[in-house]
Structures are given as C-alpha cells and as structure tokens.
Amino acid sequence: MELRHLRCFLAVAKELHFARAAERLHIDQSPLSRTIRELEEDLGTTLFQRTTRSTRLTRAGKAFLEHVPRVFTALDQARMGATMAAAGYEGKLHLAIADGVAPTRLSALLALCREEDPEIAVDFSEVPMTALIKGLHEELYDVGFAQSPDVGDGVMARIAWSEPLVLAIPARHPLLVYKRIPLSEALRYPLVLGDPHYCEGYCSQVERVLRHGDQEPLVAERVCSPHLMMALVAAGYALALVGASQIMAGCERGVVGRRLQGTEPALVTWIVHRDVDLPEAVARFVERVGSVDSA
Structure with a gap:
C-alpha cells in the first residue's frame, strides 16, 4: 500500500x-x-x-x-516537525481550535508563548469539536480551545476565558435606538448563526440564550466562521450574536455591538487536553492561559 x-x-x-x-x-x-x-x-x-x-x-x-485522513495529518506533522527542527526550534506544540476563539485573547497568548518559549513551535489546526476530542485521544493534538465543556472521559476542560455575548447590528439599524436591546425586539429580525457541525459549542451557548425569547428565531443563514458572519451583518443581511471581541477585532465597517436587555450572557471558551500528566511545554502553555485572562 x-x-x-x-x-x-x-x-x-x-x-x-x-x-x-x-x-x-x-x-x-x-x-x-x-x-x-x-x-x-x-x-x-x-x-x-x-x-x-x-x-x-x-x-x-x-x-x-x-x-485514512489521520495518516496524512501525521505525515503533515512529521514534515512540519522536520522543518521546525531545521529552523532551530527544539520542540513543537500541536494546538487545535474549535468554534473559533476570542482573537484578542489568542493573539496575546501566542505572543506570550513566543516571548517565554521561543524554542517551541506551535502548529495550528482548525477543526470541529468532535474532531478536536478525537484528535486529543489519538494524540494528534496536545491541547485545544473549544466553546463547550462536553469533552467526555479522558479529557479535561477548564474555563480559559469568557467575554460578553453581544448582538452585532449593522450601522443605522432601527434597533440602535436601544442602549440595551430586548431579546424580543432582536428576534423580529433575521439572524445569521453558526453551523452546528463546525461551531458546536458556540451554537449551544447561543441557542441557550435564544430559548429565553418568546418566539422562534428567523435564521437567515448558518455559516462556519465568525468572519463571514460579521461580513453578512455589515452588509445588512442579518443580525448575529457574537463575542464582544469579534466586534472589536472585526475588520468590517459599520457593525455595532449592543448588549441584550435584562441579561448578561457570556460566551465562554474552554481549554481542553488529555487527563494525563502533561509534557512540560504543554503544561507551561496551559498555565499561561490564566495569566493572559488576568492581563
């Protein structure tokens, strides 16, 4: 073969x-x-x-x-490992990201890793939640970020950070008359939500908030990335529920974030890893998450 x-x-x-x-x-x-x-x-x-x-x-x-796909994943990791070793790195950490994470927090964490562990290369994979958990069990990944703590046996999950969940609205939208928007008013308009296959944890948290409404949401589209979600909001296509940092980090113009009235929902991100004694470099990475959160 x-x-x-x-x-x-x-x-x-x-x-x-x-x-x-x-x-x-x-x-x-x-x-x-x-x-x-x-x-x-x-x-x-x-x-x-x-x-x-x-x-x-x-x-x-x-x-x-x-x-079969794991064969090619392992091959890519081996190729990358050789490349990193040739470039002078002494180790490598395989990081998997599901659902998307707060970009400002992730950027700060990676910058801290480069400063404190410059000899450790970080390899990234963006995968669905199920693939993240499976990859941890199969040791394809060392650590991951997800927006769900439902990881099953053999994997640990702890809160990495949380941020306000806000309603992303196009500029000059009628809802901007509210400083805090009633959920019932938001549900009068179409929403763009995440695709549950790619954004399982995010969808679970958002749908938990939407269940507090007095009507079913009108879902205009389901997408795989927050970038497309924000683009659709900017175009006036729909509204979206996103982490506050997506508003701050988004490059689309004309999107405003407003909190919901009467509730303070948060979008929570968990760091997940195998429930074993972690290698030293992985343990240091996990410890840094708390310092970034408090920075």
Missing part, C-alpha cells in the same frame, strides 16, 4: 464519482480505477459499491475512511 492509493481512495470517497475524482487528481479515470482495485486487493475487501448510476462506500469503505 502506498500513499498514492490512499490519495486516490480519499478523492473517490469525497466525490463518490470516479470521473470527478480523476479530474480532482488530474489523472485519467483508467489509472484511478486500477489504483482503487490494487488497494482493494491489498486489503482483501471491496471499498466501493459501483453501478452504472452511482458509487457508494461499502461498510468496509466507511470504516477505512475513518482512519
């Missing part, structure tokens, strides 16, 4: 169409089909169920797909 077999498998598994997968790989369909047959022969099982109308993963194919 070679890496080319795995790359071809991933392409077909993603497209579920041999012609499109071949186009993605910039090869002809015939060698792609031959490579998949070689892989299936090596594994002794069929990975794809093919008909004239469709291509589907078999049960074995689905099981294989759960593991």
Whole structure:
C-alpha cells in the first residue's frame, strides 16, 4: 500500500464519482480505477459499491475512511516537525481550535508563548469539536480551545476565558435606538448563526440564550466562521450574536455591538487536553492561559 492509493481512495470517497475524482487528481479515470482495485486487493475487501448510476462506500469503505485522513495529518506533522527542527526550534506544540476563539485573547497568548518559549513551535489546526476530542485521544493534538465543556472521559476542560455575548447590528439599524436591546425586539429580525457541525459549542451557548425569547428565531443563514458572519451583518443581511471581541477585532465597517436587555450572557471558551500528566511545554502553555485572562 502506498500513499498514492490512499490519495486516490480519499478523492473517490469525497466525490463518490470516479470521473470527478480523476479530474480532482488530474489523472485519467483508467489509472484511478486500477489504483482503487490494487488497494482493494491489498486489503482483501471491496471499498466501493459501483453501478452504472452511482458509487457508494461499502461498510468496509466507511470504516477505512475513518482512519485514512489521520495518516496524512501525521505525515503533515512529521514534515512540519522536520522543518521546525531545521529552523532551530527544539520542540513543537500541536494546538487545535474549535468554534473559533476570542482573537484578542489568542493573539496575546501566542505572543506570550513566543516571548517565554521561543524554542517551541506551535502548529495550528482548525477543526470541529468532535474532531478536536478525537484528535486529543489519538494524540494528534496536545491541547485545544473549544466553546463547550462536553469533552467526555479522558479529557479535561477548564474555563480559559469568557467575554460578553453581544448582538452585532449593522450601522443605522432601527434597533440602535436601544442602549440595551430586548431579546424580543432582536428576534423580529433575521439572524445569521453558526453551523452546528463546525461551531458546536458556540451554537449551544447561543441557542441557550435564544430559548429565553418568546418566539422562534428567523435564521437567515448558518455559516462556519465568525468572519463571514460579521461580513453578512455589515452588509445588512442579518443580525448575529457574537463575542464582544469579534466586534472589536472585526475588520468590517459599520457593525455595532449592543448588549441584550435584562441579561448578561457570556460566551465562554474552554481549554481542553488529555487527563494525563502533561509534557512540560504543554503544561507551561496551559498555565499561561490564566495569566493572559488576568492581563
């Protein structure tokens, strides 16, 4: 089995169409089909169920797909490790981020790491919450940030920081007559929310706030990043509930943040890591989070 077999498998598994997968790989369909047959022969099982109308993963194919991406993640980490060692770094910390975190806090933390541990390189991955937890268990990541403490057994979560949850509003919006906006008034307008698959913790915290309203929110769009969320607000497309730092750090003009009336909701970020004795460099990183929070 070679890496080319795995790359071809991933392409077909993603497209579920041999012609499109071949186009993605910039090869002809015939060698792609031959490579998949070689892989299936090596594994002794069929990975794809093919008909004239469709291509589907078999049960074995689905099981294989759960593991193959980790091969490339480990390969990327090994490549990066060699590059960092050649550049003079003595160690590396694998940091995973789910949901997005307060950019000002993260920037301050990383700056402190560069100052106090300049020989430790930090490798970043942006992943969904489920992938973060799985990656911690499989030791692909050393530590992570998420906006949910629901990490299960074998992983620890503690509050890294919290910030006010505010309503992001386009400039010159009618709601700006309020210094603090009633939730019932905010729910009269469309909202842009996070995609639960990519922003699981954020969505859970925001939806907990929305449940206090007397009506169902009108969801205009669900997005994967706070940057797109803020862009849609700036364009007047919808309102959004975001951390206050997203307003301060956002580069879009014409977005105003206002707190909700009668409540002080907070957007909480947790730092998560395996429930084991941490390596010294990882332990120092975790300790720095508290100093950034109090700075």
